[in-house]
Each structure stands twice: as structure tokens, then as C-alpha cells.
Amino acid sequence: MMIRPGLNRLNALAAAIVAVLASPRAAIGADxxxxxxxxxxxxxxxxxxxxxxxxxxxxxxxxxxxxxxxxxxxxxxxxxxxxxxxxxxxxxxxxxxxxxxxxxxxxxxxxxxxxxxxxxxxxxxxxxxxxxxxxxxxxxxxxxxxLVPALHFRGVVVDERGRPMPSLNVFAASVGRGIGGIEVTTTRADGTFEIFNYPPETAPLGKDRKGRVTFSHPDYIEGRIEDVYALDGGQGESLRVVLAAGRRLAGTVLDDAGKPAAGVMVEASRKDGNDRKATLTDAAGRFDLRGLVGGISAVAARSLAIHQARSLPIALNGDRLDLEIRLRPMALPAGIKPVSVLGMRLADVTPEIQSAYGLYNDRGAVILDPGKDSDRLGIGRLEEGNVFWLVGQTRIAGVREFVNQLLTEVDGPNAVQGMIRVVYHFRTVEFVGARTQYMKLTKEDLRELKALAERLDPDAR
Structure with a gap:
């Protein structure tokens, strides 16, 4: 059988025209x-x-x-x-x-x-x-x-050899009693960066505040400008930040049975918690941390998936590539009494819980289980080990105060369009800090909280 190429092309063209005409979008043409x-x-x-x-x-x-x-x-x-x-x-x-x-x-x-x-x-x-x-x-x-007036800073980040460092995290903050986020950005391909958001004076930030900017890369010691308000004249338009390579710490994490443990968060920091680096172990339990500050460090490995952890001090006078960490079961209190709140399971922070989870908070309401539908609260991705410690502007000591303060804030002056300010502490590989969010509660949520408040503190209501 002989094929006629010209006829085939005509048939294909006709089919294409029919398909286009049959498409509602094509008929409208606006898209x-x-x-x-x-x-x-x-x-x-x-x-x-x-x-x-x-x-x-x-x-x-x-x-x-x-x-x-x-x-x-x-x-x-x-x-x-x-x-x-x-x-x-x-x-x-x-x-x-x-x-x-x-x-x-x-x-x-x-x-x-x-x-x-x-x-x-x-x-x-x-x-x-x-x-x-x-x-x-x-x-x-x-x-x-x-647009409202603000300060402007620009500069470049390089390594010790003077090579530009692209895609590096830049975090501008207001620092005093606590940290407030000003701006977050990354360096460009040529290592340059710009910061736009600092107010012309420190007064809007609060009393005794500084404008600190940190420059972070997984493989380098963190760089820092301690206070942008202390910079001289035009120095803020020609900043040069040099990141040092630092020490390296590598090894293997084993579970309590002696088998390689995958997906374990390994953290190393100075004893005061500063200069933190973190990573996750691979399928063979291996980890590799770079950019560490030399001297005495605290190393912690923790897996919430298997509830095992281990912490130990280590002297980093040079690189160390053979550290073995054997996990132990997390020592949670035997009499812990979780409380179900808005689909989450919460507990009071105690010294034992603080030690088991490696928490910075010595009080608050710790999440033992975020539940299956915590996303509906609209306050970010909640995880086990997060700690609620502020509701509105009030510091809370535990679950009971968390529940009571949510009810207090519903119609209070700090509520924003019916949404309640909550602050919780979180830990990821990249960052440890506090996250401020606004929780939207339904009528069903409020009924649940009122009933729970009466059970937790029947004499108060």
C-alpha cells in the first residue's frame, strides 16, 4: 500500500484545526x-x-x-x-x-x-x-x-580565598531580650546581598536593641555583623563578609541495638548553644558536619521516630572523622499525663521532659503529638518537641495556662481579626528558634477549650 505524504499532512492539519476549535479556551482566546x-x-x-x-x-x-x-x-x-x-x-x-x-x-x-x-x-x-x-x-x-523610609545595606560574602559565596542565607534581626526577624534573603550568584528593612532609628525596635545580621552556610563558620547601627558612615554600602571553613566532625550513629540509624538529627554547638551546626544521618547512619568552631563542643543525636537520643561533650582541636554515637532510649517521665488540646497531645515542660527532648524552654506546653489535622490551625507545620510558650503577650507555664490564655485572648485587645497570637519554639536542621503565628479558632474549638479549662481547673471558672 502506497502512503501519500501530502495527504497525511493535510489530514493532520485538519485534525489539529478541529481540536483547536473544540477547545473552549481557544474559542475564548483570552488565556x-x-x-x-x-x-x-x-x-x-x-x-x-x-x-x-x-x-x-x-x-x-x-x-x-x-x-x-x-x-x-x-x-x-x-x-x-x-x-x-x-x-x-x-x-x-x-x-x-x-x-x-x-x-x-x-x-x-x-x-x-x-x-x-x-x-x-x-x-x-x-x-x-x-x-x-x-x-x-x-x-x-x-x-x-x-514605601516608607528605612536603612539600606549592601555587600559581598566571600570565603577565605576571596571567592564569592552564592546562595548563602542572610538573616537580619532585631536582637535584645529575644530575637525579632527583620528580613531574610540569599546572596546572589556573585556573592552580593542587600538588606532593606531596618528602620532609620532603633526606637521602633524597642529599648536596647541591636541590628544583627548573620550569614550562614552549612560548611562554614557563621559570619556576623553585630550591629548595623554601629557602622560608620558609608560603610553599610560596601560591606565585605569573610566566612572561615572551621573544623569538621564526621562519624556514625547507631541505635540502642547497635544498628546504623538513619534520619537522626545530629547537632554540634558550643556549650552555650551558639555556633550550632546540624545534619541528618544517611541510610548507613553516617553524618558529616563542617564549619564548626574549634574547642569544646556539645554533640547531640536525637531521633523522635524511635525516641532515642544521646548527648556528649567533645574537644574539637582539629578535624575528627571517626566519632561513633550509640543512642539510648529517651528518658520520658513514667507518670507523664498528655492532654488532648485542639487535636494535639500536649504536656507540661518539666526538667525531665526538657532533658529528654533537649529543649531550650524550661516551661511551656510541649507537643507530644501534633495530630493528623494541626494544619487547620494555620500556625505552620507543628511537630513533636515544639513548645508553646507565649499566647498573646503572656508567658505560659504549661498546658492549663495555654488553654486558659487562649480563651482570655479571644476577645482581648491582642486578638487580630479574631486570630490569636501564639509563639512556639521549634528545631529543624537549619534553624532553632521561635515562630510567631496567629491561630484561628472555630466555635467548636472554643467549646472544646471551655470544657477542657473546666476539667483542668474547675475552681477557676
Whole structure:
């Protein structure tokens, strides 16, 4: 049988035309056109700002994290968004085409310019969380993006040989009695970085606060600018940070039966907890930590999956590549009484629990089991070993105070649109710290909490 190539091509073309005409999207045609977003960038006095950088995330995300390289739910969600950018012109106006959309889409906007705070604001207080719906083939006019004055810092991070260090985590914070997040970003391919969010004076940060910036890489000793407010003159526009390689510690973790333990978090730090490095063991139980500070260190290995742990001191006068850590069962108190709260199992922090989990907190409500649906609370990814220690602005000592304070805060002045501020301590490979979130409680949640409060403290209510 003879095949006629020309006829085949015609048949294929006809089939393609039929397929296109049968597609509802093709019939409308709008999705083949980009959405257009336009607007104006101004200062506080509504004067236009030229050469401001405009970032748009598709779909909408928390813009404080889109270029951060950080971990945690907000950063991970932001990392899934596509980023487009533009610059404002001499009149402060910008125009950005958003191609590849499928129907009406929610996007988020950020704007930044040296000498002004990012539109999205600081990690601890937020800013203008600007979200808009855009439609393919249509132009959307955004309300003016108003930027407030702030300090600006720029510089470069290099290793000991002077080589630029890209994709390095940069964390700007307000430090005093506790730490408040100002901004998180990463170094560019050439090792350079910029920080936009520090206020011109320290007063908005609180009494006796400093502006500390840390530069972190898994294989290097952490670099630090102790206080940006103490920098001289134009020094803040030409910073040079050098990271040292430090010591190396490697070895194997075995479980209580003497078998290699995979997925165990191994941490090494100075005795005061500073200069921490952490990693997870591989399938053979091996770990390799770099960038450690020399001297006496505390090494801890802990697996919540098998509830085994071990801590020991070690002198790092040089590299050590043969450390063996044998885990032991975590010594949880025999009489521990978990309390079911909002689908979680919580317990009071006691000295025994603090030691077993390696907690920094000596009081609070520790999560023994986050439950299957803790995501619904909207306060991040909860895990065993997290500790609730603040509700609203009140420090809590245990589960009973956690429950009572949630009920107190519902209609109190600290509630934000019906959402209650909670702060909990967490530990990951990358970071140990406190996370501030806002919990949204349903009517069913409130009924549960009231009944629980009466059981825990019947004389108080």
C-alpha cells in the first residue's frame, strides 16, 4: 500500500484545526494573552519613586520569603511561585505583562528601593501584604505602592580565598531580650546581598536593641555583623563578609541495638548553644558536619521516630572523622499525663521532659503529638518537641495556662481579626528558634477549650 505524504499532512492539519476549535479556551482566546499589571510607586508624601524594583509572584505568596532560601511552610510555599519583575520609570510608574495564566489568578506584589523598607515589611511585623486578582487579556490597575523610609545595606560574602559565596542565607534581626526577624534573603550568584528593612532609628525596635545580621552556610563558620547601627558612615554600602571553613566532625550513629540509624538529627554547638551546626544521618547512619568552631563542643543525636537520643561533650582541636554515637532510649517521665488540646497531645515542660527532648524552654506546653489535622490551625507545620510558650503577650507555664490564655485572648485587645497570637519554639536542621503565628479558632474549638479549662481547673471558672 502506497502512503501519500501530502495527504497525511493535510489530514493532520485538519485534525489539529478541529481540536483547536473544540477547545473552549481557544474559542475564548483570552488565556493566550498575558494579563497586564500596572501601577505607581510612591514615598510617604505620595511623590513618585523612580527605579524601584517590582516583584510579582504567581500564584500569590508571602513576599517576605520569595527570595529567602529559608525553610518552613511560608518559605516553601513562596518557593513554588513564579517570579516576574519590572522597574518603575521616572514617573514612578510600572507595567508588567504576566503570561501563561489559566483564567483569573491571584498574584502578590512587592516593591523595594534603597533607602526604603520593602513593601512586604519585616518578618516580625509584616507590612503591605498586597494581593490582586488578574485575568488574561485584561489590564489591572494596582493601588499605589507606598514605601516608607528605612536603612539600606549592601555587600559581598566571600570565603577565605576571596571567592564569592552564592546562595548563602542572610538573616537580619532585631536582637535584645529575644530575637525579632527583620528580613531574610540569599546572596546572589556573585556573592552580593542587600538588606532593606531596618528602620532609620532603633526606637521602633524597642529599648536596647541591636541590628544583627548573620550569614550562614552549612560548611562554614557563621559570619556576623553585630550591629548595623554601629557602622560608620558609608560603610553599610560596601560591606565585605569573610566566612572561615572551621573544623569538621564526621562519624556514625547507631541505635540502642547497635544498628546504623538513619534520619537522626545530629547537632554540634558550643556549650552555650551558639555556633550550632546540624545534619541528618544517611541510610548507613553516617553524618558529616563542617564549619564548626574549634574547642569544646556539645554533640547531640536525637531521633523522635524511635525516641532515642544521646548527648556528649567533645574537644574539637582539629578535624575528627571517626566519632561513633550509640543512642539510648529517651528518658520520658513514667507518670507523664498528655492532654488532648485542639487535636494535639500536649504536656507540661518539666526538667525531665526538657532533658529528654533537649529543649531550650524550661516551661511551656510541649507537643507530644501534633495530630493528623494541626494544619487547620494555620500556625505552620507543628511537630513533636515544639513548645508553646507565649499566647498573646503572656508567658505560659504549661498546658492549663495555654488553654486558659487562649480563651482570655479571644476577645482581648491582642486578638487580630479574631486570630490569636501564639509563639512556639521549634528545631529543624537549619534553624532553632521561635515562630510567631496567629491561630484561628472555630466555635467548636472554643467549646472544646471551655470544657477542657473546666476539667483542668474547675475552681477557676
Amino acid at each position: 493566550d494573552k498575558p494579563a497586564v499589571l500596572r501601577g505607581l510607586v510612591t514615598d510617604e508624601a505620595h511623590a513618585p519613586l523612580a527605579d524601584a524594583r517590582i516583584l510579582v509572584a504567581i500564584p500569590a505568596a508571602d513576599m517576605r520569603f520569595v527570595e529567602s532560601g529559608a525553610t518552613g511552610r511560608p518559605a516553601e510555599d513562596a518557593g513554588k511561585s513564579r517570579l516576574l519583575e519590572a522597574r518603575s520609570d521616572a514617573k514612578g510608574e510600572y507595567r508588567l505583562e504576566l503570561p501563561g495564566l489559566s483564567g483569573r489568578t491571584s498574584v502578590s506584589i512587592d516593591a523595594m528601593k534603597p533607602g526604603y523598607r520593602r513593601l512586604s515589611g519585616t518578618l516580625m511585623a509584616g507590612g503591605d501584604d498586597r494581593h490582586l486578582d488578574v485575568t488574561p487579556g485584561e489590564t489591572t490597575e494596582a493601588a499605589p505602592l507606598r
